[in-house]
Amino acid sequence: MMRKIGVLTSGGDSPGMNAAVNSVARSAAIYGIPLIGIKRGYNGLLRKSTNIKDDLQELHLETVLDIADEAGTYLRTARCLEFKEQAYREVAVRTLRAMEIDGLVVIGGDGSFNGARCLCEMGVPCIGIPGTIDNDLGYSEMSLGFDTAVNVCVDCVRKIRATSRSHDRPHVVEVMGRHCGDIALTTAVSTGSEIVVVPEVHWSVEEIADKLNRQLAKGNTRATIVLAEGCFESMEPFDLYGFLTSHGKPCYENEPMSAVRLASVLKRMCGMVEVRATVIGYIQRGAEPTARDSAFAFEAGNLAVRLLRDGISNQVIGMQKGRVMYMPIEKALSCEKNFNRDLFNLVNSL
Ligand code: ADP
Secondary structure, eight states: OOSEEEEEEOSSOOTTHHHHHHHHHHHHHHTTOOEEEESTGGGGGGTOSSSGGGTEEEOOHHHHTTOTTOSSOTTOOOOOGGGGSHHHHHHHHHHHHHTTEEEEEEEEOHHHHHHHHHHHHTTOOEEEEEBOTTOOOTTOSOOBTHHHHHHHHHHHHHHHHHHHHHHTOOEEEEEOOTTOOHHHHHHHHHHTOSEEEOTTSOBOHHHHHHHHHHHHHTTOOOOEEEEEGGGGGGBOOOOHHHHHHHTTOOOOTTOOOOHHHHHHHHHHHTTOSOOEEEEOGGGGTSSOOOHHHHHHHHHHHHHHHHHHHTTOOSEEEEEETTEEEEEEHHHHHHOOOOOOHHHHHHHHHO
16 A cells, blocks of 8 residues: 655646646545645755745645646646766655655656656656657657647647738748657648658758749648758758858858748748748647647546556556557657658658
């Protein structure tokens, strides 16, 4: 029997984290296990604050009943670089023992899962719930926040396409996702965007200009080019300074390529009056969770508590073939992310 369990959110915040904490709390209450909320990721376990309530807080049901639909994370989140060192993890384990916390639910991405794996090795039972908008975990079809982030992007791109259409003006839109192109690809597919650029597939500026020119030749004067924020890491070297200055556009030497700069280059390469750019940014992370994310949070939160109650640990929860599942952390972390290249090719070929 677990005396108490702890729950924390770690890494980047993602819509659905609160819904998962709510589900953990409701489940813990039903199974009669007291729940401690650990603040700011692993920082709370290192007891950095002067007021203990700022690090560890008993989570009564009434505290979390109202947060399920809220964006962000009530428990706060933060990086905790010290946690990569064994000496600090020992401090964390001492905190857990002192608080009589016998199991931990960690909601975060692969970095947070690595932290949980280390704690498991030190005898602390942990269960991970994937919480990241990036959808970059290879073992799971979805992670909390991905669907919400995509829906925000779809909403933005539809609005951008309305004004693009009105002005016969192509538009470059940058979405988040770090090294993963899933948000960009799903957004492009869902909005009928004509071109998508992702970190997983090598590309060149000239190739994107060719694609845009093909759209223009077909009479499509308002194509949308969706960029994943990490796409510049797979871009063929391009002399941005040389190109722009030779076309009369001021540019600093060594200025990196960006969505705005790409729009500027495409405008000149394709002979357009205007190509505009929008970076959607953090509003992708701050939306209320969609039904899909909330439903996953509900199931995952309950499963996490049941696993700990039943003495099963060192696992992460995910989604496979549309069903909530779990597997050992170690195995999950070694699964390679499988980018949907066929879908990517389809978007770029029509
Ligand atoms: P995410 O969980 O979204 O991938 P990070 O990579 O920033 O986000 O990781 C979140 C936190 O997880 C880090 O700040 C750190 O506290 C912990 N962490 C990350 N990597 C490790 C590791 N190799 N060992 C122990 N803890 C880690």
